Amino acid sequence: MQKITGFPQNFLWGGATAANQIEGAYNIDGKGLSSADFVEYIPKDQRTKDNHMEVTSDFIDKVKSGTYNGHFPKRQGIDFYHTYKEDIKLFAEMGFKAFRMSIHWSRIFPNGYDETPNEAGLAFYDDVFKTLKSYNIEPVVTLSHYETPFGLTERYNGWVNREVIDHFMRYAETVFTRYQNDVKYWMTFNEINIINISPFTGGGIISDRLKNPLATSYQALHHQFVASALATKRLKEIIPGAQMGCMLARMKHYPYTCHPEDVLKAQQQDQMNLMYTDVHARGEYPNYYMQFLADNNIVLDIKDDDLDILKQYPVDYISFSYYMSLLSSHTPEGETTAGNLMNSLKNPYLEASDWGWQIDPIGLRVVLNELWDRYRKPLFIVENGLGAIDEVVDGTVHDNYRIDYLQQHIQQAKKAVQDGVELMGYLAWGPIDLISMSTSEMSKRYGFIYVDQDDYGNGSKQRLKKDSFNWYKQIIATNGEEL
Numbered sequence: 001m002q003k004i005t006g007f008p009q010n011f012l013w014g015g016a017t018a019a020n021q022i023e024g025a026y027n028i029d030g031k032g033l034s035s036a037d038f039v040e041y042i043p044k045d046q047r048t049k050d051n052h053m054e055v056t057s058d059f060i061d062k063v064k065s066g067t068y069n070g071h072f073p074k075r076q077g078i079d080f081y082h083t084y085k086e087d088i089k090l091f092a093e094m095g096f097k098a099f100r101m102s103i104h105w106s107r108i109f110p111n112g113y114d115e116t117p118n119e120a121g122l123a124f125y126d127d128v129f130k131t132l133k134s135y136n137i138e139p140v141v142t143l144s145h146y147e148t149p150f151g152l153t154e155r156y157n158g159w160v161n162r163e164v165i166d167h168f169m170r171y172a173e174t175v176f177t178r179y180q181n182d183v184k185y186w187m188t189f190n191e192i193n194i195i196n197i198s199p200f201t202g203g204g205i206i207s208d209r210l211k212n213p214l215a216t217s218y219q220a221l222h223h224q225f226v227a228s229a230l231a232t233k234r235l236k237e238i239i240p241g242a243q244m245g246c247m248l249a250r251m252k253h254y255p256y257t258c259h260p261e262d263v264l265k266a267q268q269q270d271q272m273n274l275m276y277t278d279v280h281a282r283g284e285y286p287n288y289y290m291q292f293l294a295d296n297n298i299v300l301d302i303k304d305d306d307l308d309i310l311k312q313y314p315v316d317y318i319s320f321s322y323y324m325s326l327l328s329s330h331t332p333e334g335e336t337t338a339g340n341l342m343n344s345l346k347n348p349y350l351e352a353s354d355w356g357w358q359i360d361p362i363g364l365r366v367v368l369n370e371l372w373d374r375y376r377k378p379l380f381i382v383e384n385g386l387g388a389i390d391e392v393v394d395g396t397v398h399d400n401y402r403i404d405y406l407q408q409h410i411q412q413a414k415k416a417v418q419d420g421v422e423l424m425g426y427l428a429w430g431p432i433d434l435i436s437m438s439t440s441e442m443s444k445r446y447g448f449i450y451v452d453q454d455d456y457g458n459g460s461k462q463r464l465k466k467d468s469f470n471w472y473k474q475i476i477a478t479n480g481e482e483l
């Protein structure tokens with residue numbers, strides 16, 4: 001076998017976004033509300049809990065009645081709905097081969113349960129895809145990225161109810177049919193594992209309406225697994241040759257010490273993270289997961305055909321986000337730090353971002369090798385990046401800290417390719433500054449392109465190229481040769 005020296009020739013370099021974090025125009029051209037429209041911005045010094053994305057029934061009632069005076073930045077995004085042509089032009093200037101975006105489900109079916117789609121919403125994405133095509137940028141489309149139509153929350157309490165599968169399928173079939181000549185790469189649910197950490201974020205579920213929120217979140221997950229497999233089936237029927245991926249927030253756990261109990265704990269926590277890709281890729285629930293359910297007295301309502309459907313329609317590729325690694329300990333002691341919707345013990349060997357997320361480039365190589373060994377399916381890094389505070393100096397941002405982060409991660413991805421991993425592409429999260437998923441801040445920036453907008457939506461929205469813009473352009477131009 002020939003020695004592998006670098007990334008394959010057709011490597012999909014680019015960036016990744018989500019509709020609710022960029023589009024804005026939340027009530028324009030027939031769009032309905034989505035779960036993201038209820039995530040409030042709370043200044044750092046006023047935050048009282050780890051996860052401000054979860055909402056209560058009281059809060060929803062107050063917001064809906066118009067008596068609540070909060071700021072909801074995802075309603076405004078960065079106005080991509082009106083600026084997509086100039087933004088995509090900038091992506092093309094960087095040489096993007098691929099652009100990950102989601103379709104905002106409630107732009108197509110405003111309530112989620114409507115019988116017919118909203119033509120204005122469909123037409124918007126027609127034009128986005130046309131613009132991408134004019135620059136030979138391949139769209140990579142997520143069907144559901146933390147933006148469940150709010151109508152489904154009101155009528156069914158989101159994915160708790162099995163009927164949502166039918167509504168999702170109507171939506172999936174509509175967009176597969178409409179965009180069959182435009183989109184080859186699809187994925188169903190962004191970071192499907194988040195539904196069990198933040199049910200409102202992952203499934204439009206208001207937990208205080210449930211008797212047993214934990215058990216119900218696993219039932220809702222089952223509905224999403226079935227919906228995902230059915231969507232894979234329909235995709236193949238409607239667009240032969242298209243590919244479906246799953247999407248996992250990969251949370252790699254290292255043992256805190258070499259104490260065997262810590263090693264075991266890390267393995268167990270890792271298994272519970274990989275359970276989601278096990279089901280998507282292998283098409284069955286693993287035994288360790290069935291034991292977890294039994295230990296927690298959770299009995300899933302699984303219909304006759306469900307397990308067959310999971311088995312028959314696994315995904316084609318495994319896509320995942322990677323931002324950090326975590327530590328597992330069998331004792332609860334130790335200093336903790338924040339993470340992507342999950343806290344961790346502090347790793348003394350790693351630095352952390354301004355938000356406490358531990359920076360671990362080598363962990364990416366570890367993760368890639370493990371996923372490849374486990375599934376032997378092509379892998380796709382569809383999110384990776386550094387959220388940081390940027391300062392504009394003389395009309396630009398000198399973001400060498402971002403360049404360092406990305407460079408170190410891409411170097412490790414390249415080493416994994418040299419290890420023999422089959423990697424389809426690398427998509428940096430937030431190639432243009434966007435609204436933060438977890439805190440709804442604008443000041444947590446990931447982009448190569450700066451957007452002049454503050455946490456309250458003030459600013460000219462002008463786009464500026466940061467230093468990382470030309471750096472990434474060069475990486476793509478040389479296919480990662482010069483790192």
Ligand code: BG6
Nearest residue numbers: 018191321340387436437438439
């Ligand atoms: C991922 C999400 O978990 O992390 C994105 O898929 C999100 O939507 C990204 O934006 C970064 O998280 P945050 O909270 O910094 O925006």
